[in-house]
Amino acid sequence: MKSQGKGVLLRIFIGEDDEDAETGRPLYETIVRKAFEMHLAGATVLRGPMGYGKHSRLRAAKILILSTDLPIVIEIVDSEEKIDSFLPVVDELVEEGLVTMEAVRVVKYVPEDAGAPKA
Amino acid sequence: VAAVDELDARYMRGYGPLTEETARELAESLSTLKGLLRKMTDYVSGGLGQDLAARLRRLEGTRDEVSLTQELERVVTARGLVEFRQTVALLVERLESKRFEVAVFGRVSCGKSPLLNHILKQDALPVGVTPVTAVPVRIRHGNPAPATVWFADRNPEALPLAGLAEFATEQQNPANWRHVTRIEAELPAARLESGVTFVDTPGLGSLATSGAAETLAYLPRCDLGVLLVDGASRLGAEAMVVKLEGEQTLLRFYLTSFVRWQYRPLHEAIVEAARRENMAGATVLKGIMGFGAAGVVLEERAWTLGNELPVIVEVVDTAERIDAFLEKVEPMIREGMVTLERARVISYRAGGEAGEGGRSS
Numbered sequence: 001m002k003s004q005g006k007g008v009l010l011r012i013f014i015g016e017d018d019e020d021a022e023t024g025r026p027l028y029e030t031i032v033r034k035a036f037e038m039h040l041a042g043a044t045v046l047r048g049p050m051g052y053g054k055h056s057r058l059r060a061a062k063i064l065i066l067s068t069d070l071p072i073v074i075e076i077v078d079s080e081e082k083i084d085s086f087l088p089v090v091d092e093l094v095e096e097g098l099v100t101m102e103a104v105r106v107v108k109y110v111p112e113d114a115g116a117p118k119a
Numbered sequence: 120v121a122a123v124d125e126l127d128a129r130y131m132r133g134y135g136p137l138t139e140e141t142a143r144e145l146a147e148s149l150s151t152l153k154g155l156l157r158k159m160t161d162y163v164s165g166g167l168g169q170d171l172a173a174r175l176r177r178l179e180g181t182r183d184e185v186s187l188t189q190e191l192e193r194v195v196t197a198r199g200l201v202e203f204r205q206t207v208a209l210l211v212e213r214l215e216s217k218r219f220e221v222a223v224f225g226r227v228s229c230g231k232s233p234l235l236n237h238i239l240k241q242d243a244l245p246v247g248v249t250p251v252t253a254v255p256v257r258i259r260h261g262n263p264a265p266a267t268v269w270f271a272d273r274n275p276e277a278l279p280l281a282g283l284a285e286f287a288t289e290q291q292n293p294a295n296w297r298h299v300t301r302i303e304a305e306l307p308a309a310r311l312e313s314g315v316t317f318v319d320t321p322g323l324g325s326l327a328t329s330g331a332a333e334t335l336a337y338l339p340r341c342d343l344g345v346l347l348v349d350g351a352s353r354l355g356a357e358a359m360v361v362k363l364e365g366e367q368t369l370l371r372f373y374l375t376s377f378v379r380w381q382y383r384p385l386h387e388a389i390v391e392a393a394r395r396e397n398m399a400g401a402t403v404l405k406g407i408m409g410f411g412a413a414g415v416v417l418e419e420r421a422w423t424l425g426n427e428l429p430v431i432v433e434v435v436d437t438a439e440r441i442d443a444f445l446e447k448v449e450p451m452i453r454e455g456m457v458t459l460e461r462a463r464v465i466s467y468r469a470g471g472e473a474g475e476g477g478r479s480s
Contacts, residue, residue, distance in 0.1 A: 043408075
């Protein structure tokens with residue numbers, strides 16, 4: 001990604017218990033790894049302490065499960081083309097949830113000193 | 120309409136056999152429903168619209184704004200934007216009355232009433248050291264007739280101007296227990312001759328007054344708002360209630376918990392800088408996984424203490440203040456990403472004193 005200019009913020013709202021059907025690992029892990037493999041500028045996973053979604057009524061019936069299935073938000077910022085190229089992946093992986101996009105202005109994007117790998 | 124059509128008995132057979140009687144009942148309620156729908160469609164597309172159009176025609180040629188309002192009315196009617204009808208009606212009302220309302224806003228006891236008394240060249244409004252004005256008071260030109268007080272629960276009452284204090288002040292009408300909704304007074308002051316109406320509002324930001332809510336409710340109705348600031352006190356968070364709501368900017372820093380600035384976490388340094396610069400607020404969000412420009416996937420690991428995780432800092436304020444703040448903190452950002460986006464602030468209220476730190480967005 002260019003260091004400055006127009007960008008798109010992609011947000012994926014899912015549940016912590018949502019799984020990748022293939023590996024059985026948390027879905028957010030798979031999404032982040034895919035984003036990493038496709039060389040997107042970055043991804044951040046945030047866990048919400050509370051929330052509800054389209055299937056809240058269904059979840060409320062199983063109150064014990066509700067307490068662990070917390071909201072997860074995955075945020076990815078990149079150029080519009082890169083985000084667009086990532087959308088089919090999201091479409092395939094996310095079976096239920098919410099995906100939003102908004103316009104952002106990237107003020108600064110700095111890799112760590114010459115991109116040296118971290119310990 | 121399509122959904123109602125589907126209620127027809129012919130389409131309902133899928134849910135099981137229907138008796139003659141049920142089918143008849145269904146047909147009856149269906150025709151009632153359709154009638155209501157037709158009425159609603161008429162109302163939305165024409166009905167009231169013509170009334171507004173007629174009123175606008177009467178106003179035609181008075182001022183430039185009329186043609187603009189006419190255009191607005193045309194668009195609202197043509198597109199069936201019912202939700203804007205009230206606003207247009209309000210504008211037409213304003214044009215018809217040929218009045219121009221100038222309202223004075225500000226913190227409690229910053230001298231709104233004394234200022235208006237000075238402009239009017241007479242002591243018409245009650246003044247004092249403690250919060251005084253409890254209800255917005257309108258003053259327009261006219262003979263020194265009695266002031267009129269409107270109540271939520273009974274008929275309006277006329278009273279001499281000297282008796283205004285009984286209804287307009289916090290001392291004699293605390294928390295507006297008399298349920299006053301509106302006070303209007305007419306004065307023969309020369310400054311009011313041109314048709315201007317002055318509005319004195321209860322001060323913002325006092326725990327003792329419920330008046331602030333009245334002021335905020337009135338705010339969008341005035342033609343011109345004057346924000347009065349007391350030179351001796353700084354602009355507090357309460358005064359910013361007026362300032363911050365609306366289109367603002369959301370600034371976000373994407374960092375990790377390990378990025379440091381002068382031997383401490385950068386996100387802490389940014390929050391502290393935001394506080395020092397008196398920004399409206401700052402929020403730190405902790406991520407549980409992610410990767411960034413450094414190109415390493417960070418993850419929560421149960422077996423390590425204090426492992427590196429993504430951190431986001433959010434700051435919301437006006438575009439100018441965000442720009443100024445960004446200039447100050449930019450040298451601190453040596454890795455990570457910074458983005459800006461537009462945010463619409465719906466409400467911004469502080470519970471305590473200014474500077475205690477509000478919440479963003």
